[in-house]
Amino acid sequence: MTTPALSAREVKKVYRPRNRPEVPALKGVSLEVGRGERVGLLGRNGAGKTTFLKIASTLLRPTSGEITIFGHDVMAHPEEVRPLIAVVPQEGKPFFHLTPREQVYTYLRTRGFSRESARTRTEEAIEQMGLGEVADRLNVTLSGGQMQRAMVATIIATEAPLLFLDEPTIGMDPFARRGVWDSLRRLTRKGSTILLTTHYLDEAERLADRVAILQDGRIQVVGSVRHVARRAGVKTTIKFTAPQPVLAGAVATPAGLAVVLRGEVASCQTDNSGPALRELLDWAAANGLGDLDDLSVEAPTLEDSYLQLVSNGGPQ
Amino acid sequence: MSRTVSLAFRQALLEQRSFWRSAEYALFTFALPIALLLLIGSTTATGYLPGTRVEGQMIFVPSMIAFGVIVAAYVNLGAKLATLRHDGVLKRIRTTPLPASAYLSGVLGSTAATTLAITASVMAIGALAFGAAPRIGGVPELAVGLVLGVLCFGSLGLALSAVARSAESAAPIANASYLPLAIMSGIFDPTFPVPHWLSAAVGLFPVRALAQILQQSYTPVAHAPVTDIVVLLAWTAAAGAVTAWRFRWH
Numbered sequence: 001m002t003t004p005a006l007s008a009r010e011v012k013k014v015y016r017p018r019n020r021p022e023v024p025a026l027k028g029v030s031l032e033v034g035r036g037e038r039v040g041l042l043g044r045n046g047a048g049k050t051t052f053l054k055i056a057s058t059l060l061r062p063t064s065g066e067i068t069i070f071g072h073d074v075m076a077h078p079e080e081v082r083p084l085i086a087v088v089p090q091e092g093k094p095f096f097h098l099t100p101r102e103q104v105y106t107y108l109r110t111r112g113f114s115r116e117s118a119r120t121r122t123e124e125a126i127e128q129m130g131l132g133e134v135a136d137r138l139n140v141t142l143s144g145g146q147m148q149r150a151m152v153a154t155i156i157a158t159e160a161p162l163l164f165l166d167e168p169t170i171g172m173d174p175f176a177r178r179g180v181w182d183s184l185r186r187l188t189r190k191g192s193t194i195l196l197t198t199h200y201l202d203e204a205e206r207l208a209d210r211v212a213i214l215q216d217g218r219i220q221v222v223g224s225v226r227h228v229a230r231r232a233g234v235k236t237t238i239k240f241t242a243p244q245p246v247l248a249g250a251v252a253t254p255a256g257l258a259v260v261l262r263g264e265v266a267s268c269q270t271d272n273s274g275p276a277l278r279e280l281l282d283w284a285a286a287n288g289l290g291d292l293d294d295l296s297v298e299a300p301t302l303e304d305s306y307l308q309l310v311s312n313g314g315p316q
Numbered sequence: 317m318s319r320t321v322s323l324a325f326r327q328a329l330l331e332q333r334s335f336w337r338s339a340e341y342a343l344f345t346f347a348l349p350i351a352l353l354l355l356i357g358s359t360t361a362t363g364y365l366p367g368t369r370v371e372g373q374m375i376f377v378p379s380m381i382a383f384g385v386i387v388a389a390y391v392n393l394g395a396k397l398a399t400l401r402h403d404g405v406l407k408r409i410r411t412t413p414l415p416a417s418a419y420l421s422g423v424l425g426s427t428a429a430t431t432l433a434i435t436a437s438v439m440a441i442g443a444l445a446f447g448a449a450p451r452i453g454g455v456p457e458l459a460v461g462l463v464l465g466v467l468c469f470g471s472l473g474l475a476l477s478a479v480a481r482s483a484e485s486a487a488p489i490a491n492a493s494y495l496p497l498a499i500m501s502g503i504f505d506p507t508f509p510v511p512h513w514l515s516a517a518v519g520l521f522p523v524r525a526l527a528q529i530l531q532q533s534y535t536p537v538a539h540a541p542v543t544d545i546v547v548l549l550a551w552t553a554a555a556g557a558v559t560a561w562r563f564r565w566h
Contacts, residue, residue: 057411059566079413087411089566092404097334106330110323110414138337 003071005162005193006033006056011065013051025051026062027217035161038184038194040208042201042306047214049197050090053164056195057087069162083111086160088151088168090197096140100131100150103139107154125157128183130176144171149179156183163187165196169203181207205302213309220309225302232308234300235269238276240292242266243284254283273297320418327414327422332429345392345430349384349438353377356504357446365506370535372506377442378450378530379503384434385465385526386498391490393427393473398486401477407566420474427473428466435462454533457541461529464548468522471555478562497523519543522551 008031015023025048033039041049054060056067058078066073072080094103104125108118126135129149134142139150148171155163163184169177177200184194184207198204204211205225212222221231241264245251253259256279257268270276277297284292336342357376365372400406409419442448450458476493480486500515501524502508510518518524525544532541 054407054566059407059410079415082411083413085411087408089404089407089411092408095330095334095405097337098330106326107412109326110412112413 002035003068004032005035005037006031006067006069006195008032008052008056008067009065011052011055011067012063013048013055013060014063024217026055026065028065029214029217029219031212031219031222033162033193033195035193036188036191038188038196038207038209040204040211041195041197041214042199042204042211043197043214044310048217049214050166052214053087053166053195053197057085057164058082084161086155086158086163088155088163088165090166091170092151094139094142094147094150094154097138099136099138100142100146100153101126101135103150104154104157108157111158121157121159125153128156128179128186129153130179145173145176148172149176152180152183156187159187159190159192161191162193162195165194167197167199169198169200177203201301201303201306211302213306215310225305228302228309229300229305232300232305234304234308235271236273236300237267237269237298238273238280238296239265239267239298240280240295243289243292245287245289251287251289254279320415320421323414323418324421324425327419328425328429331423331426335426335430345388346434346437348387349380349434350441352383352504353380353438353441354445357442370537371448373442373446373448374535375506375531375537377438377446377448378534379506379527380442381435381438382461382465382523382527382530383498383503384438385431385462386469386494386523388431388434389427389466389469390473390476390494391487393423393470394476394480394490395483395486397423397474397477398480399483401564401566402483404566410565424466424470424474427470431466432462448534450533451535454536457529457533460545461526461533464529464545464552465526468526468548468552468555471552471559472522474563475555475558478559478564494523497521500524501527503527520547522548 008029011026011029012024013026015025017023029048029052031039041052043049051060055062056069056074058074058081061075068074069081070084072084074081094100098106101122104122105118108121109115113121126132129152131146131149131153134146139147142150148169152165152168155165165184169180172180181203184196188194196207208225210222210224211228213220213228221228223231242261243251246253246266247261247264253261253266257270257276259266259268268276268280280292284290353376357373357380363372364370365375397406410416439450473490476490477486480489497518498504499508500510500518501521502510503523525547528537529541529544529548531537
């Protein structure tokens, strides 16, 4: 069995501010991220996502627990871990008096890339992040979204084995976000592993192979979006336009499905859409209602599941 | 080891590039000691100091060199690192394979380069405007003063950035800590009257110690340079200890 990219066992972190009560930020986080995976870490503000990323990226010592990166102990041997990781910190600012091109290049040189290789990678990253037009302007003159793109370009250019991205697309326009997603997918195809936090659930849904929901200092659920939806108990919604006889009360809705009428729209929720659809269509045929107009099946989104889990999962 | 040195050197070059590109920052870093040199120098620091055969400008010009070292190495470095920490730049650097020692040496190296440039400007203007130049035999004192001054105040700048809780507080802390000492140490006016006990207390701090070593390089005055050197070294060690203990990257 190959060593996972990241393995955390019962990681706890208690902040002890002076003159204030201590804050248990992480109460025992266990998480394994396999090589080449893209994992999204979700949770409300203050859930502990950034604390976890700081610990994993050698910035912060946990109060207890164990965490390894490709088998290297983060606490005992941070110097072995650092060459294997690259981090986009939350709201990190670029070096204001460098240009994006210079920033990516010098960062790569700092990490030990040769001049030649740093130059090639810099140009690739600049292009992937769509920074071509501003690549030679000082960072201080860039917009917030452009600065953030410069930060992401700096990190993806490293193609480090494990990338941590803390809210990487914050402040970006939809085109830039898609550019980041494409680049991250490309990186995992080349073998990198990615752990990112985000508040954009569509981002997690489209990008992450698995999501982990962190709440109240613990991981509440981890798995594919479908798995998370099942755990959250969010049902699939079936909708159709109610035929006239149903609206008039002449035909009763099928007994086995709790159909709700809202205006013209009839909807019902189910755990298992196959049998429900069959029952619905049989009922329509038996009552001479023909094909049901505007029939649609809406699978639960990550957002539905997330809201369900986070609102039921304990005190806010 | 040699790799750390080359990384530190590269970092210093990078810092210098950033410094000079920030025209406003660079300009005012130079402007402060030079403006004070010209303003105060043209009004008070000429003629013999009362009761001595020492010309005022031979004390005042090296005092302004000391002032430039303190502003560049202590105030600006401390505030800059506190801001970089606030902006998340330090934590990004910390998660790279760049060793902490290489980064911090690079930053100190760049500070030393800036300080030397300020020193050269102050010396040149001091010579042209006030006819004050170092003694030929004063070169060792000048070299020792600059090296120890940058080390001591640069370490204090690192310690300041480690102690300041926020980016905003670093500059006020720096100003509140060095300005009163600079005034009491006679940096701006060598004849400033200070009670004996206060003078003895001020002598324990590095501001007057650095000024006196540099003054020695301009005109032989009755000081005990060894004491001044010990004071600077002691503060360097203390600042280094505070930095090692408290410096945070995020």
